[in-house]
Amino acid sequence: MTDKKTSLSLPLSEAITIAAQAVGEVMSGRSLTEVLDELEPHERPIVQSLSFDALRKWVRSHELIKQFIPKNPPPEVDHLLSVAIALFLNENADGKGYAAHTIVDQAVSACDNYDKTMYAKGLVNAVLRKASLVVQPADGETRFAPDPIPMFVPPWWRANLKRHYSKTWQSILFAQAKRAPLILRVNQKQYSRDQYQALLSESGITSAPVEEVAGVKLAAALVLSSPVPVSDLPGFYAGAVSVQDAGAQLAAALLSPQSGERVLDACAAPGGKTAHLLELANCEMVALELDGERLSKVSGNLDRLRLHSDKVQVLRGDASKASWWDGRPFDKILLDAPCSASGIVARHPDIPFLRREADIKSLQQKQRGILEQAWKMLKPEGLMLYVTCSVFPEEGEEQAIWFAAQHGNALRLGAPGQILPTDVSDGFYYALFKKNGQ
């Protein structure tokens, strides 16, 4: 154990303060992505890492907080403690990083950075010293028997998983409690996967191909052995590569766009799958998105990847309505629907804190509205791929069954259906429909 100095340009105590405040924002209902987007670029990596870990280790850190402060501490103190304890728990897991006394000292200094924690220096010091002895005892033997499920999910979420996955629900949560690896999608308009892997290797970055997920072959996925900032990736700003989970790379592979085809990406932002489709074929693309702010991310990504052309339209509109549509039907439609995002918790550990049980019903209604409208815009013999990043069957297989029952002309083709999270893939759902006849 060392007093490791990282490349961060922010003292650890300040990073702890900002991360604790970010955790507080999540507890009051804001998305962590939105909160992190407001930070200065030099603050973001360390604050993201600390706040993500605090949320991932929530159950264990709160067992310890409860043990040493039986009466709940004020939220600001609780959040600061949860960030610091997650640091202990990580150090215990990988044996690298900050020494216990550094974490305690920096967390105590962090109390001074915020008026709502200033008074609690003594309490924070005492709790963290005791916690460090349990998590990182001097003899190296952990005396702390953690909850078998390390990650927080609300009771309704856990019950849903148990109901649908009676044998595997715990392994789903274990997979999601781990830090997700960095996975790339090579822009095949610029490089083959082998060529780009060689470029990475010349830059001292080790990677391995992800050949397939759920039986679907992937041509462009590479997993890095350890994450690096995107600025270190060769050619990133010239569009050589994007960061995208391997499970998300199935969409373009399943829809298999061909040059000249007219394709609708009905829920496009931030544009990861739009870009992948355009990397595979010179199709006529309409990338539609309801949220104006998110829409600009689609354009930004297409700019970076050099995929804009007069055949590509990035449009603001509601896919459950036809007001934006010029009436020309599509050969292929990607419907990557708004959903609970319960499959991507490894990359967004704030999601279980933000979702409410009632969200699932209202999301189901939205998904059905978009499915219905999209089907009307598809050519006869055309293909529609329905996708969610959810592990709840209410948003996946139940929707596909409902849709097929509504439309006698919807033929289901081969697609993986539910994909559960693994080391290289988030949880996704894929159903592919062909429109028969007229």
Ligand SMILES: C[S@@+](CC[C@H](N)C(=O)[O-])C[C@H]1O[C@@H](n2cnc3c(N)ncnc32)[C@H](O)[C@@H]1O
């Ligand atoms: C799962 S995300 C799409 C991710 C994207 N396909 C990608 O790979 O980068 C769903 C998107 O649908 C958008 N959305 C939600 N309701 C919509 C609607 N009625 N019409 C169009 N877009 C919608 C959301 O704002 C969100 O950006």
